[in-house]
Amino acid sequence: xxxxxxxxxxxxxxxxxxxxxxxxxxxxxxxxxxxxxxxxxxxxxxxxxxxxxxxxxxxxxxxxxxxxxxxxxxxxxxxxxxxxxxxxxxxxxxxxxxxxxxxxxxxxxxxxxxxxxxxxxxxxxxxxxxxxxxxxxxxxxxxxxxxxxxxxxxxxxxxxxxxxxxxxxxxxxxxxxxxxxxxxxxxxxxxxxxxxxxxxxxxxxxxxxxxxxxxxxxxxxxxxxxxxxxxxxxxxxxxxxxxxxxxxxxxxxxxxxxxxxxxxxxxxxxxxxxxxxxxxxxxxxxxxxxxxxxxxxxxxxx
Ligand SMILES: C[S@@+](CC[C@H](N)C(=O)[O-])C[C@H]1O[C@@H](n2cnc3c(N)ncnc32)[C@H](O)[C@@H]1O
Numbered sequence: 001x002x003x004x005x006x007x008x009x010x011x012x013x014x015x016x017x018x019x020x021x022x023x024x025x026x027x028x029x030x031x032x033x034x035x036x037x038x039x040x041x042x043x044x045x046x047x048x049x050x051x052x053x054x055x056x057x058x059x060x061x062x063x064x065x066x067x068x069x070x071x072x073x074x075x076x077x078x079x080x081x082x083x084x085x086x087x088x089x090x091x092x093x094x095x096x097x098x099x100x101x102x103x104x105x106x107x108x109x110x111x112x113x114x115x116x117x118x119x120x121x122x123x124x125x126x127x128x129x130x131x132x133x134x135x136x137x138x139x140x141x142x143x144x145x146x147x148x149x150x151x152x153x154x155x156x157x158x159x160x161x162x163x164x165x166x167x168x169x170x171x172x173x174x175x176x177x178x179x180x181x182x183x184x185x186x187x188x189x190x191x192x193x194x195x196x197x198x199x200x201x202x203x204x205x206x207x208x209x210x211x212x213x214x215x216x217x218x219x220x221x222x223x224x225x226x227x228x229x230x231x232x233x234x235x236x237x238x239x240x241x242x243x244x245x246x247x248x249x250x251x252x253x254x255x256x257x258x259x260x261x262x263x264x265x266x267x268x269x270x271x272x273x274x275x276x277x278x279x280x281x282x283x284x285x286x287x288x289x290x291x292x293x294x295x296x297x298x299x300x301x302x
Contacts, residue, residue, distance in 0.1 A: 004103050006033030007237060007281045011268045012096070013037060015288040016233050022093035024048045025227065027077040027220070030102040032061035038094065039069065049087050051075050053126040053211075057102065076126070078216025080223045091229040097220065098237040101125065101207065103280060113207060115181035115199040121174060123210045133206050134175045142166045152214075152242070153205030157188045161202055177203075208240070217243055221250035225259070228291035233263060235288045244285045251289050263288035 006012075012034055018024065018041040026035045029050035039048055048065065050072045052058050058072045065072075075083045077097065101113055105125065109117030112133060121134035137145075146162035149155050164187030165174070174180050181199040188198040208214065217238075228234055238244045244267060254260040267285035274281050 004031045004033055005278045005280075006037070007098065007278065007284050008268060008270060008274070008286050009034065009037060011286060012235055012237075013041070015263050015268070015286070016094050016096070016235050018042050018046070018094055020044065020046065022046045023089070024094040024096065025087075025089075025092040026050045027095065027097045028052060028099060029061050029072065030057050030098065031104060032064050034096055034098060035061070036064055038096075039066065042094075043069075045069070046093075047071070049073065049089065051077060051083060054102075054105065055126070055128065057104075060104075074126075076216055078212065078219040080220060080227075091232065092227055093229050093232045095224070095227050095232065095234040096237075097235070099213070099217065099243055100239045109177070112177055113203070115177050115184075115197065115203055118176060118178040121176055121180055123207050125211050131210065133180075133210050134173070136206070136210060137165065137169055137174050137180075148209045149202050149205045151205070152208040152240070153201035154241070155201035155205070157198075160187045161198075163187070165202075204240075214242060214246070217246055221246055224250065224289075225254050225257070228260075228289075230291055230294040233288060233290045235286055237284050237286045239283045239285075244287070247287050251287055254289065258292075260289050260291050263290050 018038045020042060022042045023046055024035065024038050024042060026048060029035060029052040032050060035048055035050055039046065048070045050061060050070060052074065053076050055074050058074055062072055073083065073086055077083065105111050106114045107117065109119035112119045112122035121132060123133040124130055142162050145165060146159045149161055150158035155161065161184055165183050168174060168183035174183065184199040184202050190198055224234060236247045238247055251262065255262065264287055267287055270281040270284060
């Protein structure tokens, strides 16, 4: 488990409040940091279905989980109907989605997620399918690239960075994380008083684009209303303001229909102690929704 720290662990446990016998669907299993703790609280017979796009994450988590109570599935939560066919379970007491990438994915240079580790420009969470970042940069036009950097990276230098990347790409195809970082640094030199590296936002933007993260989240949100059993809880941890806005809106719509309520009136943020211990938690916001018990619903169509 080197390098992995589950984010907002205490807050996840407090707000999901797992109880013995409850069943958990973890849609972003990662290294099972949250799931291991939740499983302890749902013992002796609460089951876990753990989903991840990343086959390596599933292999490593399998070693940490009690085999008899666990089913692990490789898949994309953006394809929920297909996943549900494989899972064969109707609804869940507890559902967790801890979005984005895991620390082990970022720290493994070969995966190509980070400019801090040289490696091939890949960035796919599921390395068995889809286009790599290098392939994407080889075909994308400057306007589209600037849009991605602006929207998903929220970088005010998006146009300048996009132009520099396309220029560098024409001289020689960008195939490594260090090559891409250098092209970005040529466009936006690093300032001594800036704590964030100029390549940070562009790398985040490309990762979101390559993995179709916003589309997957929207698919999940469109279908999450019927994932929960009566009384069941759903926690979503997001790391980008666009994601959090989508979650907030989807939860609001479900509550308006009368079947759900908020467990967390405001998004939950990490405390000072966690921020110091785990700086990667700094952008997280968690929202938790509860499906009302069957005898307690106010919707007109009940
Ligand atoms: C932040 S990590 C989860 C960490 C986990 N909660 C833990 O404590 O170990 C996010 C994980 O979700 C996976 N993931 C991201 N988007 C996904 C998607 N659409 N479908 C399935 N898994 C996804 C990533 O591969 C990564 O392993």
